[in-house]
Amino acid sequence: MTQWVYLFSEGSKEQKGLLGGKGANLAEMTKLGLPVPTGFTVTTDACLCYLNQGNVLTEEMKGQIIQAVDQLAEKTQKAFGDAENPLLVSVRSGSKFSMPGMMDTVLNLGLNDQTVETLARNSQNERFAYDCYRRLLQMFGDVVMGIDNQKFESRITALKKVHQLEFDNELTAEHWKQIVTEYKEIYRQNIQREFPQDPIEQLYLAIEAVFGSWNNQRAKTYRRLHDISDDLGTAVNIQEMVFGNFGETSGTGVVFSRNPSTGEPGLFGEYLINAQGEDVVAGVRTPKPIQTLADDLPEQYQQLKTICENLEKHYKDMQDVEFTIEREKLFILQTRNGKRTSKATITILLDMFNEGLITEDELVMRLEAKDLEASLHPSFQEETLKNRVPFLTGLAASPGAAVGAAYFTADSATLAKARGEKVILVREETSPEDIEGIAVSEAVVTARGGMTSHAAVVARGMGICSVVGCEALTMEEDQGIVGGETIQEGTILSVDGTTGSVYFGEISLEELSNTVALDDLHEIWDRHAKFQVRANAETPKDIETAMALGATGIGLARTEHMFFEKSRLLQFRRLILADSLNERLEVLKHLKQVQKDDFKFIYQAAQGKATTIRLLDPPLHEFLPKNNDECREVAKDLGKTFNEVKRKTDNLAETNPMLGFRGLRLGVAYPEIYQMQGEAIIEAAYEVMNEQGYEIQPEIMIPFTIDAEEFARVRESIETAIQTSLAQYEQEINYQIGTMIEIPRACLVADQIAKYADFFSFGTNDLTQMVLGLSRDDSPRIVTQYLEAGIMQDDPFQVLDEDGVGAMMKIAIEKGRQVKPDLKIGICGEAAAHPKSIAFLNQLPINYISCSPFRIPQAKMTLAQHGV
Ligand code: PEP
Ligand code: MG
Numbered sequence: 001m002t003q004w005v006y007l008f009s010e011g012s013k014e015q016k017g018l019l020g021g022k023g024a025n026l027a028e029m030t031k032l033g034l035p036v037p038t039g040f041t042v043t044t045d046a047c048l049c050y051l052n053q054g055n056v057l058t059e060e061m062k063g064q065i066i067q068a069v070d071q072l073a074e075k076t077q078k079a080f081g082d083a084e085n086p087l088l089v090s091v092r093s094g095s096k097f098s099m100p101g102m103m104d105t106v107l108n109l110g111l112n113d114q115t116v117e118t119l120a121r122n123s124q125n126e127r128f129a130y131d132c133y134r135r136l137l138q139m140f141g142d143v144v145m146g147i148d149n150q151k152f153e154s155r156i157t158a159l160k161k162v163h164q165l166e167f168d169n170e171l172t173a174e175h176w177k178q179i180v181t182e183y184k185e186i187y188r189q190n191i192q193r194e195f196p197q198d199p200i201e202q203l204y205l206a207i208e209a210v211f212g213s214w215n216n217q218r219a220k221t222y223r224r225l226h227d228i229s230d231d232l233g234t235a236v237n238i239q240e241m242v243f244g245n246f247g248e249t250s251g252t253g254v255v256f257s258r259n260p261s262t263g264e265p266g267l268f269g270e271y272l273i274n275a276q277g278e279d280v281v282a283g284v285r286t287p288k289p290i291q292t293l294a295d296d297l298p299e300q301y302q303q304l305k306t307i308c309e310n311l312e313k314h315y316k317d318m319q320d321v322e323f324t325i326e327r328e329k330l331f332i333l334q335t336r337n338g339k340r341t342s343k344a345t346i347t348i349l350l351d352m353f354n355e356g357l358i359t360e361d362e363l364v365m366r367l368e369a370k371d372l373e374a375s376l377h378p379s380f381q382e383e384t385l386k387n388r389v390p391f392l393t394g395l396a397a398s399p400g401a402a403v404g405a406a407y408f409t410a411d412s413a414t415l416a417k418a419r420g421e422k423v424i425l426v427r428e429e430t431s432p433e434d435i436e437g438i439a440v441s442e443a444v445v446t447a448r449g450g451m452t453s454h455a456a457v458v459a460r461g462m463g464i465c466s467v468v469g470c471e472a473l474t475m476e477e478d479q480g481i482v483g484g485e486t487i488q489e490g491t492i493l494s495v496d497g498t499t500g501s502v503y504f505g506e507i508s509l510e511e512l513s514n515t516v517a518l519d520d521l522h523e524i525w526d527r528h529a530k531f532q533v534r535a536n537a538e539t540p541k542d543i544e545t546a547m548a549l550g551a552t553g554i555g556l557a558r559t560e561h562m563f564f565e566k567s568r569l570l571q572f573r574r575l576i577l578a579d580s581l582n583e584r585l586e587v588l589k590h591l592k593q594v595q596k597d598d599f600k601f602i603y604q605a606a607q608g609k610a611t612t613i614r615l616l617d618p619p620l621h622e623f624l625p626k627n628n629d630e631c632r633e634v635a636k637d638l639g640k641t642f643n644e645v646k647r648k649t650d651n652l653a654e655t656n657p658m659l660g661f662r663g664l665r666l667g668v669a670y671p672e673i674y675q676m677q678g679e680a681i682i683e684a685a686y687e688v689m690n691e692q693g694y695e696i697q698p699e700i701m702i703p704f705t706i707d708a709e710e711f712a713r714v715r716e717s718i719e720t721a722i723q724t725s726l727a728q729y730e731q732e733i734n735y736q737i738g739t740m741i742e743i744p745r746a747c748l749v750a751d752q753i754a755k756y757a758d759f760f761s762f763g764t765n766d767l768t769q770m771v772l773g774l775s776r777d778d779s780p781r782i783v784t785q786y787l788e789a790g791i792m793q794d795d796p797f798q799v800l801d802e803d804g805v806g807a808m809m810k811i812a813i814e815k816g817r818q819v820k821p822d823l824k825i826g827i828c829g830e831a832a833a834h835p836k837s838i839a840f841l842n843q844l845p846i847n848y849i850s851c852s853p854f855r856i857p858q859a860k861m862t863l864a865q866h867g868v
Helices: 013-031 044-052 059-076 115-123 126-144 149-162 173-191 199-213 217-225 278-282 290-296 298-315 342-354 360-366 369-375 382-386 410-418 432-439 454-462 516-528 540-548 559-563 566-576 581-606 628-638 642-652 664-669 671-692 708-726 744-748 750-754 764-772 779-789 802-819 835-841 853-867
Strands: 005-007 039-042 089-095 105-109 234-240 251-258 265-273 319-326 329-337 395-398 401-407 423-427 443-446 465-468 473-475 479-482 485-488 492-496 501-504 532-536 553-558 610-614 699-702 736-741 759-762 824-827 848-851
Touching: 005 013, 005 059, 013 039, 013 044, 013 089, 013 234, 013 298, 013 329, 039 059, 044 059, 044 199, 044 234, 059 199, 059 234, 089 199, 105 126, 105 199, 115 126, 126 149, 126 173, 126 199, 149 173, 199 234, 217 432, 251 290, 251 298, 251 342, 265 290, 265 298, 290 298, 298 319, 298 329, 342 360, 342 369, 342 516, 360 516, 360 853, 369 853, 395 454, 401 410, 410 423, 410 432, 423 432, 423 473, 423 492, 432 454, 443 454, 443 492, 454 465, 465 492, 516 853, 532 540, 532 853, 540 581, 540 853, 553 559, 553 581, 553 848, 559 566, 559 581, 566 581, 566 628, 581 610, 581 671, 628 642, 664 671, 664 708, 671 699, 671 708, 699 708, 699 759, 708 736, 708 750, 736 744, 736 750, 744 750, 744 764, 744 802, 750 759, 750 802, 759 802, 764 802, 802 824, 835 853, 848 853
Parallel strands: 401 423, 423 443, 443 465, 532 553, 532 848, 553 610, 610 699, 699 736, 736 759, 759 824, 824 848
Antiparallel strands: 005 039, 039 234, 089 105, 089 234, 251 265, 251 319, 319 329, 395 465, 401 492, 473 479, 479 485, 492 501
């Protein structure tokens, strides 16, 4: 017989797959002796079986459920439908992975026309009892019977209007009785049936509804967005009800054991006195910050604090805890690892490591790529912000900054996004139906709800900036009103989720946010990493970013990238279109100064760290005029005739420029160009060493080598020029001249090349292009087809092709090191930084990889994880 049902006292936290996250943790807390209301879990296997068998609960399942209900009755001394002591339960979903708001909850199950009377008598509070009953009718109607919740809500709104009341808690027992009658009528009208009075029937229907909700659209969308398998199913937790709406010594809330936005230690959360479960998260009443519970109910606050601390120690992670206080008695309804911002993740892990709660290895392994990516969220430029006044403020629910056009519904946001707009979703509050709209938005702003409201939790989880609970905002159908101002659809807003401010118009974004926490991590990562991570960067700004993000040096400064700017482009064109050596030398004299300044900036920004400067590798077509109009323009700029420019351009035109006049082929034909660059590199290094005191050992890199003799000649010509430069200085400069290995032949003759080269750096962009015979510029169409057909598993320009390119690299490494056992070997093609590539490269005896600045933290983290 399969065990479909587990009492909380039977399970443990290891059984998340079978009992769901919530069920497993309730069992664990029961085992720890915490005040958890008694209950049981119907397993995820039961859900899958139910769904597979045409949505029926088998007799075996029903039997086990009844047995568990009996045990619950025995423990609580209550029974379903009992005239003296009626058992009331909550029914909640809980899958292996937390899916907030995705699945459904029913509270107060077990109430009916009789037991509501008993509850009123026992609690001596008729208002409370009927409020509970109407909640059951409403939740059951909505969740189990699929009746539109608005139909229920509108009755409450209407009643409040009639009696000129503002809040639900101003409604009396008589009001709730009237609502109960009206709700029953809604049942009759909508499903042509009475609300079921038998608690067991209520229970079966609720369990079936939870199982069924695994396949509702919201749940499916959430799983798709979060890469959660459809085959897991959800468990159902049935638990004795405890009441937070029992008067002023009762309440309910949600707390985090640390601040989920910033990671700061200490309880963080919200609660409401005299309220039930969903009130806090639904954002209907604005909850109070948890710290004030210390005044309202000091003993329970202390107890809660201690429990949270203990849970954190037990789970070795920040906890998100739901609690209820029923007439001064504290109950824990749920604990789970809390969702948090990426910034908070890093802070929390570092703090827990420093507190001795987790080991260094655990710290390294527990960070995820998404945390790092998101920790690099943009913020607004401080200078610009100083002069701006927010027109709206709310709770800073999820950090980051974003600019976009306001849209008021998930659908209109999705459509606007599809049109290419950046979108800010502005709503009264959000619900799970809005998930797709949130996912496409740059930011989410809501008028109501607290830090644990749906909008706040979901946006934080997705790393989307969010401001919630903007009290001054009133939402109407097609506009938002704030004082005298209105937000129309399409109004441009700037949203700061770190401070909780919303501005009209666009504010410039700064790309880098806080990297302070990363500094500590780099030290730890470096200890575990087998090789270094350098940056592909050449502009001072990119190099500064790279250094801030932990680059151990510059692995590739592409000098041709320094010529795209307009005035330089002109000089460069003058160089390649020059008719004579003299004309070229003239241009080079000017360019040398320009390049020297460039290199000085690079050295300064690199702060003395290793710096590899690659000599010109221009696929020439990128610099040539593209058509007659451009030829005419260039002719005018350069003081040449159209025919001269046209003839020269035509002469230089190539059918396949990527395999044409590139790299050191240029150095062979026009040695003076590489000589100029060599001199500029050395002279700039000398000047920065003198001015800044950095120790600089320039690494000069020659691209596109195919042959030892070819490389040796070019090297010699550069060295001759360098020696002339050096003669002017007293101080020696240690420089190296190495080569890129990016052509298959270079791999196969790497031993010969290594005799002359001081280092190797694999250019896997070109190497992939040539090993696969797949043009880097034209590959996407082909690769997409191959991926769809399952011929390729990954785009080889993103993930290193281990079997082909990787095998070629192994040959080159082996041959190179045969000649020079200490030969420095790096990889500067972008694919090297992909986590999958790193898994492969980690097995090779290389010294470094090099990638674009924003990929550095993730590459270092992955590398460290392989080192644990
Ligand atoms: C390469 O080919 O991998 C490389 C780094 O050089 P580029 O992309 O500039 O050709
Ligand atoms: Mg290349």
